[in-house]
Amino acid sequence: MTAVENIRQTSEGGQEMKPRSEIGPRELMREVGAVLRLSEAEAAQLGQLPVDSDEDQTMIINMGPQHPSTHGVLRLMLELQGETVLRCKPIVGYLHTGMEKTGEDLTYLQGGTNVTRMDYLSPLNNELVFSMAVEKLLGIEDDIPERAVWMRMLLSELNRMSSHLLFLATNGMDIGAVSMMLYGWREREEVLRFFQKVTGLRMNHNFIRPGGLAADLPPGWRDDVLDILDMLPPRLEEYDILMTNQPIWRERLQGVGVITASEALALGTSGPILRSTGVPWDLRRDMPYMKYAEMEFDVIVGSYGDAFDRYAIRLNEVRESMKIVRQILDRMPAGDYRIQNKKVTPPPRGRIDESMEALIHHFKIFTEGFKVPEGEAYVGIESPRGEIGCYIVSDGGPKPYRIHMRAPSFVNIQALPHMMRGGLVADAVAVISSVDPVLGDVDR
Amino acid sequence: MTESESSHGSPVSWSRGQKVVHPSRQTYVALLKKLLDDGFTMCTDLTAVDYLTHPGRELPAGIEAERFEVVVNLISIASKDRLRVRVQVPESDPTIASAFDLWPGTEAMEREVFDLFGIRFDGHPDLTRILMPEDWEGHPLRKDYAVGRIPVQFKGANS
Numbered sequence: 001m002t003a004v005e006n007i008r009q010t011s012e013g014g015q016e017m018k019p020r021s022e023i024g025p026r027e028l029m030r031e032v033g034a035v036l037r038l039s040e041a042e043a044a045q046l047g048q049l050p051v052d053s054d055e056d057q058t059m060i061i062n063m064g065p066q067h068p069s070t071h072g073v074l075r076l077m078l079e080l081q082g083e084t085v086l087r088c089k090p091i092v093g094y095l096h097t098g099m100e101k102t103g104e105d106l107t108y109l110q111g112g113t114n115v116t117r118m119d120y121l122s123p124l125n126n127e128l129v130f131s132m133a134v135e136k137l138l139g140i141e142d143d144i145p146e147r148a149v150w151m152r153m154l155l156s157e158l159n160r161m162s163s164h165l166l167f168l169a170t171n172g173m174d175i176g177a178v179s180m181m182l183y184g185w186r187e188r189e190e191v192l193r194f195f196q197k198v199t200g201l202r203m204n205h206n207f208i209r210p211g212g213l214a215a216d217l218p219p220g221w222r223d224d225v226l227d228i229l230d231m232l233p234p235r236l237e238e239y240d241i242l243m244t245n246q247p248i249w250r251e252r253l254q255g256v257g258v259i260t261a262s263e264a265l266a267l268g269t270s271g272p273i274l275r276s277t278g279v280p281w282d283l284r285r286d287m288p289y290m291k292y293a294e295m296e297f298d299v300i301v302g303s304y305g306d307a308f309d310r311y312a313i314r315l316n317e318v319r320e321s322m323k324i325v326r327q328i329l330d331r332m333p334a335g336d337y338r339i340q341n342k343k344v345t346p347p348p349r350g351r352i353d354e355s356m357e358a359l360i361h362h363f364k365i366f367t368e369g370f371k372v373p374e375g376e377a378y379v380g381i382e383s384p385r386g387e388i389g390c391y392i393v394s395d396g397g398p399k400p401y402r403i404h405m406r407a408p409s410f411v412n413i414q415a416l417p418h419m420m421r422g423g424l425v426a427d428a429v430a431v432i433s434s435v436d437p438v439l440g441d442v443d444r
Numbered sequence: 445m446t447e448s449e450s451s452h453g454s455p456v457s458w459s460r461g462q463k464v465v466h467p468s469r470q471t472y473v474a475l476l477k478k479l480l481d482d483g484f485t486m487c488t489d490l491t492a493v494d495y496l497t498h499p500g501r502e503l504p505a506g507i508e509a510e511r512f513e514v515v516v517n518l519i520s521i522a523s524k525d526r527l528r529v530r531v532q533v534p535e536s537d538p539t540i541a542s543a544f545d546l547w548p549g550t551e552a553m554e555r556e557v558f559d560l561f562g563i564r565f566d567g568h569p570d571l572t573r574i575l576m577p578e579d580w581e582g583h584p585l586r587k588d589y590a591v592g593r594i595p596v597q598f599k600g601a602n603s
Contacts, residue, residue, distance in 0.1 A: 093575040100560075101584055105591060136460050265485050265521070268549030279521070286524050374501070377460045378517055378528065380488065389489055391515065395498040402585075406489040406517070414552045443575060 017060060017077040017089040057081055065094045069174045069429040072439030076416070076428070083424050088417040092410075095443035103403040107369030108134050111400065112206040115390070118405055119441035120203055121166055124159040124195075125383040126405070127208035128152055132289065133390040134210040136377040140339060147335040148212040149290050154225070154328045155198070155208065156381075157321045161232075162191035163384035164314040164321075167436045168239060171311055174433035175252050180242060187235055194224050211345040212338025225329060229322055236318060244312065253308035257419035257431035260305055267415045271386025271408055272317070273435060276302035276309035283382035297324050307434035314436070317384075344370050369398030378406075385409055385436060409441040452478045455504035464528045466507045472531045473541045476516070480546050484518035484527055487547035491515050492533075492557045496587040503532075511535040512563055516543070533563055542568040560585035 064075040073094035079087040103114050115130045116123040135141040169184020192202040197218055199205035207214045243249045259269075261277040274281055282299040284292040300316045302309025338345045346365050347358035364370075374396040380389035389406030412435050419431045449456040452475050454467040467475040493513045495501060503509055510532035518527045533540050542565035543550045554565045555574040562583035565571060573580065582589050 093573075093577070096575040098584055101591060139460075266548050268487050268547060268553075270486075270488075281521055286521075287526075375459060376493075376515075378462065378489070378526075380517075380526075387488060389517065391489065391491060391517070393493050393498075401498050402493045404489075404491045404515075406491075410552065410556075411549060414549060 016091065017079065017087065019060060058086060063428065070432060070439075071170065071437055074413070074432065074437060074439055074442070076432075078420075078425065078428065080425055083426070085420045085423050085425055085428060088420045088428075090413055090416050092413065092439070092442050095439045097444070099444045100403055100405065104400060107398045108210055108372060108400065109365065109369055111403065112209050113204070115403075115405060116204045116206050117440065118407065118444050119383065119385065119388065119409065119438050121163045121438050122159050122384050122388075123204050124155045124208055125381065125388055127206065128156055129379055129381045129383075129388050129390045129405075130392075130403075131208050131210045132381065133377050133379040133392045134372065136379055137372045137375055137392060137394050138210070138344065139373070140211070140341065140344065143339055143341070144212060145336040145339060146333045148337050148339070150328055150332050151213055151217060151337060152208055153290050153292070153295075154325060154332070155195075157324050157328070158191055158194065158225075158228075160384045161228075161318050161321045161325075162188045162195075164318045165191070167314050167384075168311075168318075171433045171436075172243065174429050175249070177243060177249065180239070183235065183239070183242075187232065190228055190231060194221075194228060197221070197224060209338070209345075211341060212336070216337045222329060222332075225325060229325060232318070232322060236315065239315060244315070250308060253311060253430060253434070254306055255304070256307045256423065256427045257434055258304065258306045259415060259419050263418060264305065264415065267418065268411045269386065269415050271382070271384070271412070272310050272313045273386065273412050273415060275300060275313055277305035278303050283380060283387060287380075289379075289381055295324050295327055297321075307430050310434040310436075314384075371396060371398050372400075380406065383408055385438065385441070386412060405444060407441040407444060409435075409437040409439070410444075413437045413442055451475075455506055457502075457504045459528070462526060462528055464530055466504055466530050466532075468507075469531060469533065469540055472514075472529075473543065473546070476529065476543055476546055479518060479527065479529070483520045483522045484525075485521055486519040487516065487543065487550050488519050488526075489515075489517040490543070490550050490553035490557065492561045492563055492585075494561060494585065494587045496535075507532060512538055512561060514540055514557065514563065538562055539564045539566055541566050544568055559583065562586065 058079050058081045060077055060079050062075060063078055064070040065073040075091040077089045077091060078085050099114055099118060103111055106114055111130055112127045115126045118126050132141065135144065165184050165188040169181045172180025172184060195205060196202050198221065199207040259277060261279050264274045264277045278301050280299050280301045285299050297320045300313045300320065302313055342361045346362045351358035352362055372394040374394055376393045378389055378391045380387045386408030387406065388408050391404040392400050393402040395401040416431065416435060420428055451465045454465050454471060454475055457464050457466065465475065493515060494511065495513060496511055499509065501509060512533040514531045514533055516529040531540060540563060542554055544567060552574060554568055555571060557563050558565060558571050559573040559575050560583055572578065576584065
């Protein structure tokens with residue numbers, strides 16, 4: 001096949017789930033296998049389900065892309081028999097804007113504005129992993145000033161808290177605990193207010209940049225963080241009263257969307273989904289980056305791999321993040337908030353008025369960008385949703401030759417068909433919610 | 445890269461402190477199988493790079509650079525280790541075996557690579573576009589796919 005022919009031959013048929021009458025038994029087997037994403041032997045263990053039911057007893061319906069509980073524009077095609085979900089296929093791409101292609105056209109300094117918009121609920125983690133990948137390529141990852149590292153950790157943990165608080169809000173809303181939605185948004189707003197004070201923006205900050213951060217913490221930041229830390233614990237207690245110990249909440253979530261550890265590993269899931277199955281895998285502890293090796297915190301794991309475990313894990317991860325933030329407050333050093341490397345970070349504003357060199361460096365960095373040595377690097381960190389990774393290939397120029405983000409939501413969402421199989425359609429909402437996908441991250 | 449190392453018969457290089465294995469297209473799945481048996485139970489990431497406009501990258505001896513490269517990142521939970529696998533895929537025949545049977549989670553990632561690069565995965569259960577519309581022409585992340593010169597492909601819109 002020539003290259004031209006290959007480019008022309010782009011359609012491989014529909015992405016949609018086909019009715020059983022239009023596919024042969026082999027395709028069905030593969031599709032059910034693909035839905036389960038498991039070996040046939042394992043699939044056979046779930047034999048109680050009516051796999052070969054007559055087609056006139058089942059129907060295929062669309063859930064989404066315009067559905068309030070799909071967290072954006074996720075579309076699920078569900079084959080239902082009565083209220084039981086037989087097959088499910090997530091169809092994504094409605095929010096695809098080619099951000100990886102865009103990223104190839106932005107300098108490393110501009111790249112942060114691009115990646116921060118992917119997982120828009122944990123923008124600082126996106127920027128962090130991008131910056132760390134660039135620093136790895138530059139070979140300066142060990143030269144980042146102490147204060148910058150601690151500031152990054154502070155922001156990353158606060159971001160984890162805000163993201164999990166939003167999960168608690170939307171999870172409550174999806175299940176019907178509407179007051180929880182208001183509480184979750186309210187608490188998250190406090191964290192976002194702090195972000196606004198520090199970075200100038202509530203979301204999409206572009207604050208963590210290659211070489212350090214955009215600015216130092218503003219005066220009074222410590223009191224603001226302490227306010228958040230004082231405000232949250234009683235509110236989390238409230239959540240426990242409102243939801244954790246409440247029988248309706250437990251009935252609604254326990255045993256719903258179950259996934260086992262081996263399935264979760266085979267599907268490549270990470271973060272709270274993997275941990276809910278009892279695998280204690282947290283990159284902050286297991287492959288420590290920044291100063292996490294010196295931090296004392298617990299990795300929260302579940303035991304049943306159900307939606308309740310995933311809820312409980314996130315709720316308790318907020319508490320663990322608060323523990324980490326307190327330790328960061330105790331140890332935040334004085335010093336510079338970015339590396340003083342004229343080839344990577346702009347000179348301080350004051351220097352520009354007195355030094356021609358500084359002016360030139362400033363001009364070069366903002367017009368042309370800094371050059372990054374040839375090579376490739378992958379960095380993965382623990383975002384609220386799991387491992388977020390950044391793979392950058394540099395050709396020695398000021399723009400990445402290829403930038404790929406390993407999106408946790410994109411991988412996690414592929415576990416949905418497996419979690420939903422055999423469940424009720426009403427539980428589908430609880431399952432989607434417990435995966436906590438961000439469609440901006442899925443589609444990029 | 446002083447001595448020629450190898451992992452299960454495939455040459456190994458080091459990139460920024462990260463071990464990278466370079467199998468050939470023929471030994472790709474067999475190598476992944478062995479790595480899975482070695483304890484690399486998680487396939488974290490599978491992506492590709494189009495090296496059309498950046499030839500001459502450094503590769504270990506015996507590996508010939510091709511236009512495409514499929515990049516797989518693995519994690520071993522037991523030994524807390526990462527490993528990268530890079531396979532060369534030629535432009536004339538952009539196909540490679542699928543890793544679906546080893547890690548079902550690669551299903552979506554291989555679809556993404558097919559969608560955006562046009563690399564076909566043999567043995568993949570459902571190789572369709574995932575991010576782009578199914579009637580889209582071309583594979584956007586290829587380097588010869590221009591940015592910003594695409595007419596709007598939706599009905600009724602002014603291009």
